[in-house]
Amino acid sequence: MHISRSIEILVGFFVALGFVAMFFLSMEVSNLSSVNGDDGYDITASFENVGSLKVRAPVAMAGVNVGRVTAINFDPETFEAVVTMSIEARYNQLPSDSNASILTAGLLGEQYVGLEPGGEEEVLEEGSELELTQSALVLEQIIGQFLFSSESEEE
Amino acid sequence: MTETSPLIKIRDVHFSRGSKLIFDGVNMDIQRGKVTAIMGPSGTGKTTLLKLIGGQLRPSAGFIEVDGENVHRLRRKQLYLLRKKMGMLFQSGALLTDITVFDNVAFPLREHTNLPESMIRHLVLMKLHAVGLRGARDLMPAELSGGMARRVALARAIALDPMMIMYDEPFTGQDPISMGVLVQLIRLLNDALGLSSIVVSHDVKETCAIADYVYLVSGGKIVEHGSPAQLAESDSEWSQQFMQGMADGPVPFHYAAKEYAKDLLGLEA
Amino acid sequence: MLSYFQRLGATSLGMFERLGRGSVFFVNILLSIPSVIVRPRLLIAQIYFVGVLSFSLIVISGLFVGMVIALQGFYTLSDFGAEGMLGVMVAASLIRELGPVVSALLFAGRAGSALTAEIGLMKATEQLSGMEMMAVDPVARIMAPRFLAGLISMPILATLFSAVGVMGGYFIGVGLLGIDEGGYWSQMQAKIDFSQDVVNGLIKSVIFGWVVTWIAVFEGHDAIPTSEGVSRATTRTVVHSAFAILLLDFILTALMFGDI
Numbered sequence: 001m002h003i004s005r006s007i008e009i010l011v012g013f014f015v016a017l018g019f020v021a022m023f024f025l026s027m028e029v030s031n032l033s034s035v036n037g038d039d040g041y042d043i044t045a046s047f048e049n050v051g052s053l054k055v056r057a058p059v060a061m062a063g064v065n066v067g068r069v070t071a072i073n074f075d076p077e078t079f080e081a082v083v084t085m086s087i088e089a090r091y092n093q094l095p096s097d098s099n100a101s102i103l104t105a106g107l108l109g110e111q112y113v114g115l116e117p118g119g120e121e122e123v124l125e126e127g128s129e130l131e132l133t134q135s136a137l138v139l140e141q142i143i144g145q146f147l148f149s150s151e152s153e154e155e
Numbered sequence: 156m157t158e159t160s161p162l163i164k165i166r167d168v169h170f171s172r173g174s175k176l177i178f179d180g181v182n183m184d185i186q187r188g189k190v191t192a193i194m195g196p197s198g199t200g201k202t203t204l205l206k207l208i209g210g211q212l213r214p215s216a217g218f219i220e221v222d223g224e225n226v227h228r229l230r231r232k233q234l235y236l237l238r239k240k241m242g243m244l245f246q247s248g249a250l251l252t253d254i255t256v257f258d259n260v261a262f263p264l265r266e267h268t269n270l271p272e273s274m275i276r277h278l279v280l281m282k283l284h285a286v287g288l289r290g291a292r293d294l295m296p297a298e299l300s301g302g303m304a305r306r307v308a309l310a311r312a313i314a315l316d317p318m319m320i321m322y323d324e325p326f327t328g329q330d331p332i333s334m335g336v337l338v339q340l341i342r343l344l345n346d347a348l349g350l351s352s353i354v355v356s357h358d359v360k361e362t363c364a365i366a367d368y369v370y371l372v373s374g375g376k377i378v379e380h381g382s383p384a385q386l387a388e389s390d391s392e393w394s395q396q397f398m399q400g401m402a403d404g405p406v407p408f409h410y411a412a413k414e415y416a417k418d419l420l421g422l423e424a
Numbered sequence: 425m426l427s428y429f430q431r432l433g434a435t436s437l438g439m440f441e442r443l444g445r446g447s448v449f450f451v452n453i454l455l456s457i458p459s460v461i462v463r464p465r466l467l468i469a470q471i472y473f474v475g476v477l478s479f480s481l482i483v484i485s486g487l488f489v490g491m492v493i494a495l496q497g498f499y500t501l502s503d504f505g506a507e508g509m510l511g512v513m514v515a516a517s518l519i520r521e522l523g524p525v526v527s528a529l530l531f532a533g534r535a536g537s538a539l540t541a542e543i544g545l546m547k548a549t550e551q552l553s554g555m556e557m558m559a560v561d562p563v564a565r566i567m568a569p570r571f572l573a574g575l576i577s578m579p580i581l582a583t584l585f586s587a588v589g590v591m592g593g594y595f596i597g598v599g600l601l602g603i604d605e606g607g608y609w610s611q612m613q614a615k616i617d618f619s620q621d622v623v624n625g626l627i628k629s630v631i632f633g634w635v636v637t638w639i640a641v642f643e644g645h646d647a648i649p650t651s652e653g654v655s656r657a658t659t660r661t662v663v664h665s666a667f668a669i670l671l672l673d674f675i676l677t678a679l680m681f682g683d684i
Binding site: 007008010011014015017018020021022024025026028029030031056058 | 515576577580581586609613614622
């Protein structure tokens with residue numbers, strides 16, 4: 001059977017379009033472009049409570065995404081949560097005494113890790129640990145504290 | 156294997172489809188270089204016999220030997236090798252409807268050989284010329300008349316220069332001219348190419364005109380066999396009815412039914 | 425009562441018989457795939473019939489499905505003041521579910537039924553028998569290229585469906601409803617995960633492509649060679665494909681995204 005050249009061209013065009021669409025989905029729609037796998041460095045931070053922080057949650061400094069949470073583990077000795085974050089390689093000037101806190105994006109949004117720069121000359125690098133951390137706010141605890149303090153005011 | 160041994164040996168073949176018995180011990184010898192006709196009323200499984208010979212169906216008992224090889228004992232690869240030596244002409248022609256006449260005839264050549272395209276062209280035109288349709292090479296099968304489609308199918312069947320061709324009802328539904336053409340072609344190709352032909356048909360006159368030997372099949376058995384002349388003088392009532400085409404005889408005109416009068420009155424038998 | 429059970433038994437026996445025949449047939453197809461790879465021209469012709477000819481249907485459907493999700497999603501999300509999440513909603517529903525599922529359903533209707541009808545008619549007109557007698561294996565020559573073409577075309581079509589749908593959502597969300605353009609894309613990029621969503625969607629579409637073409641080619645091959653038989657086989661292809669797609673989608677979703 002002879003298939004005409006135009007059919008071959010159309011099929012080639014069709015397959016190429018499929019690849020373009022796949023590229024579009026991976027680069028524009030999904031996060032493939034922002035996860036640059038290897039060329040980042042990992043830092044860790046321990047929190048008393050991570051709330052509902054999830055793996056892959058953003059790590060932001062001054063509101064700009066600088067990395068992602070790559071792992072959340074529990075340390076059985078300190079009873080704290082150890083959060084591993086991958087910071088993009090181009091942000092290699094972050095002071096080593098920066099502090100990390102777990103924040104919530106908007107009222108109903110997801111939780112993310114917010115970094116605030118410190119004043120050290122030394123910079124964060126692969127394996128650094130952030131000393132200053134602030135846990136997630138847990139709604140029940142806040143309400144509990146509020147009730148407790150208002151009771152003590154009444155006395 | 157001497158040239159005088161039969162090309163196809165069929166011995167005590169039984170075959171049934173579902174609960175219906177189609178063949179009940181059939182024996183046949185098909186001689187080399189001859190046109191052998193298998194005739195019988197519709198529905199006696201003549202086409203089934205061809206499919207058994209071609210190895211598309213498997214008998215429940217007995218065996219079929221083609222050119223000394225038991226068809227149903229062959230491995231798939233060997234069976235395909237054997238089939239390359241068999242041509243078959245289907246009732247409908249069975250042309251591939253999505254390619255032209257030329258490509259249809261070229262199909263077995265392209266599938267089975269690595270011949271260069273110029274050689275294939277020569278062969279195809281030769282085969283098409285043999286059936287008188289060289290001018291129709293660019294038509295699509297849908298544009299052909301029934302008779303032409305069968306001739307194209309014939310050209311395709313001889314494309315690989317087989318040793319035998321099986322014709323399944325080649326004359327059914329043809330006008331007198333295409334019928335004449337086909338009758339002539341079958342005889343001509345058989346003699347010119349040194350083939351052996353098997354013609355399955357119920358067109359007595361046309362078939363007898365070209366057949367060297369005839370088998371009459373009915374009720375799952377061979378009723379009679381011999382040359383057309385012998386059969387014409389047969390004293391079997393059944394053979395006479397079939398060969399002469401009489402409406403009533405041993406094969407009753409009426410399908411088995413209750414007694415007519417009782418049936419009309421609606422009485423239980 | 426007894427006859428009811430008898431019929432039930434006969435029906436289920438018949439089902440298993442068909443499944444068994446279908447599986448044997450599938451193995452035969454797999455075994456003949458090498459012979460297709462040697463002759464890519466057969467495959468290219470079938471990708472044209474199965475894939476390229478479904479292209480416009482898939483692209484137009486994808487565009488409108490994306491636009492509808494954007495429209496519907498906008499009114500629901502605006503109740504919570506979360507219009508910014510529209511891009512996520514459109515992309516997630518398309519990439520995870522609607523892209524693979526809807527394009528597979530359309531594919532079954534457009535290409536699957538055509539495959540069954542074509543093969544069934546080839547059987548009815550003795551073309552398959554004729555091929556066998558010419559010592560050409562119809563499974564290798566006819567079925568395997570069509571099966572492989574379906575397997576290749578389906579993920580391409582599903583990907584196109586999702587991509588066009590996201591664009592459709594963009595036209596409606598950003599163009600018509602005035603959502604912030606940056607928000608549409610950035611929220612989407614933040615929430616849609618490549619390996620979780622895009623790859624899983626792709627796996628789904630490959631599985632759907634496999635099951636739809638398998639059913640279509642088998643039904644054609646197994647059709648009773650009369651005009652009624654072929655028309656029934658064509659109907660069965662569409663119905664069985666739809667069932668299989670939706671059932672498999674549930675199972676795959678549970679495995680991929682659920683915690684079951």
